[in-house]
Amino acid sequence: MNRYDYEGRRAVVTGGCNGIGAAVAERMAASGARVTLWDLDPDAPEPRVADLNAIACDVADMASVRAAMDRTGPVDVLVNSAGIAGPTHSLLDYPLDDWARIQRVNVDGTLHCCKAVLPGMTANGYGRIVNVASIAGKEGNPMASAYSASKAAVIALTKSLGKEMAETGDIAVNCVTPATAQTRILEQVSAEFTEYMRSKIPRGRFVTVDEIASMILWVASAENSFTTGFAFDLSGGRATY
Numbered sequence: 001m002n003r004y005d006y007e008g009r010r011a012v013v014t015g016g017c018n019g020i021g022a023a024v025a026e027r028m029a030a031s032g033a034r035v036t037l038w039d040l041d042p043d044a045p046e047p048r049v050a051d052l053n054a055i056a057c058d059v060a061d062m063a064s065v066r067a068a069m070d071r072t073g074p075v076d077v078l079v080n081s082a083g084i085a086g087p088t089h090s091l092l093d094y095p096l097d098d099w100a101r102i103q104r105v106n107v108d109g110t111l112h113c114c115k116a117v118l119p120g121m122t123a124n125g126y127g128r129i130v131n132v133a134s135i136a137g138k139e140g141n142p143m144a145s146a147y148s149a150s151k152a153a154v155i156a157l158t159k160s161l162g163k164e165m166a167e168t169g170d171i172a173v174n175c176v177t178p179a180t181a182q183t184r185i186l187e188q189v190s191a192e193f194t195e196y197m198r199s200k201i202p203r204g205r206f207v208t209v210d211e212i213a214s215m216i217l218w219v220a221s222a223e224n225s226f227t228t229g230f231a232f233d234l235s236g237g238r239a240t241y
Contacts, residue, residue: 002214002217002218003030003031004031004217004218004221004222004223005031005032005221005222005223006028006031006032006033006077006221007031007032007033008032009028009032009033009034009076009077010033010034010036010072010073010074010075010076010077011025011028011033011034011035011036011075011076011077011078011079011220012035012036012037012038012072012075012077012078012079012113012117013025013028013035013036013037013038013079013081014037014038014039014057014059014078014079014080014081014082014109014113015038015039015040015059015081015082015083016035016037016038016039016045016049016052016054016079016081017037017039017041017042017044017045017046017049017054018039018044018045018046018183019081019181019183019209020081020132020178020181020183020209020212020213021037021039021079021081021082022045022046022048022049022209023048023209023210023212023213024079024081024212024213024216024217025037025049025052025079026048026049026213027210027213027214027217028077028217028220029049029052031217033077035052035053036052036053036054036055036072037049037052037053037054037055038054038055038057038059038065038068038072038082038113039054039055039056039057039082040056040057040058040059040082041056042054042055042056042057055068055071055072056068059080059082059105059108059109059110059112059113060101060104060105060108060109060112061112062112062115065109065112065113065116066116068116069116069117074120074124075117075120075121075127076121076124076126076127076128077127077128077129077130077220078113078114078117078127078128078129078130079129079130079132079216079220080109080110080113080114080129080130080131080132080154081132082105082109083105083106083109083132083150084101084102084105084106084147085102085144085147086098086099086101086102086144086146086147088143088144088190088193089143090143091145094145094146098146099146102146102147102150103146103149103150103153105150106147106150106151106153106154107150107153107154107157110131110154110157111157114129114131114157114161114173117129118165118171121169121171122165122168122169122171124169125169125170125171126169126170126171127165127169127170127171127172128171128172128219128220128221128222128224129161129171129172129173129174130174130175130176130216130219130220131154131157131158131173131174131175131176132154132175132176132178132212132216133151133152133154133155133158133175133176133177133231134147134148134151134154134177134178134179135177135178135179135180135233135234135235135238135239136148136151136152137150137151137152137153137154137155137177138152138155138177138231138235138239138240138241139238139239139240140152141197143193144193151177154175155175155177155231158173158174158175158229158230158231159229159230159231160229161173161229162174162228162229162230163228163229165228166228166229170222170225171228172219172224172225172226172227172228173228173229174219174224174227174228174229174230174231174232175230175231175232176212176215176216176219176231176232176233176234177231177232177233177234177235177239178207178212178234178235179197179200179201179206179207179234179235179236179238180194180197180198180201180206180207181206181207181208181209181212182206182208182209183209200238201235201236201237201238202236202237202238203236203237205236207234207235207236211234212234215232215234219232
């Protein structure tokens, strides 16, 4: 397991109490970072992150994000991992309330957290932001138009913000686009849909949260000093571009 130099870095991982976020937070803490978890349910963390500082935060609510930011202090690294899948429906039948909720969490939540940390990163001349998008944002998944659209928006937001911040000190904004991982988010979709997602991956299996964390650890490190505004593929061969 590679160890990157995060000594002295202050990191926030949203949705960090479980799944991808927990795997990233554990690795960053082991690499020397002072990690704070922003999570909707901070009292139920996975054992791997039970000893880390967790703050209640609803990323869909800017006031909640600002309150978490006030409690956390300056941030060097932000990993936007909080997200929801929502139900599976055809676009024709997609409930508008569910559509709006997915956009609020996945898109607005990413926006809110970026806006919260960037003033401090700009002032300090250093920052790393990694947004967790999805292969669905590149290719679109049938019966998951809301989720696919939200992750496409996260990719586009990343590319735009990466360009905006490219000349503002040593700040990099990137995203990762993993295929399906076996996390609690799959509880929101049917078993049939889960199997369909697995069948689309040429590797023939789901990506693990630790494999995703390995990539994010490098993307969010000081070693990634040039690349910004990029979507790093973790699709197991599924991505067509």
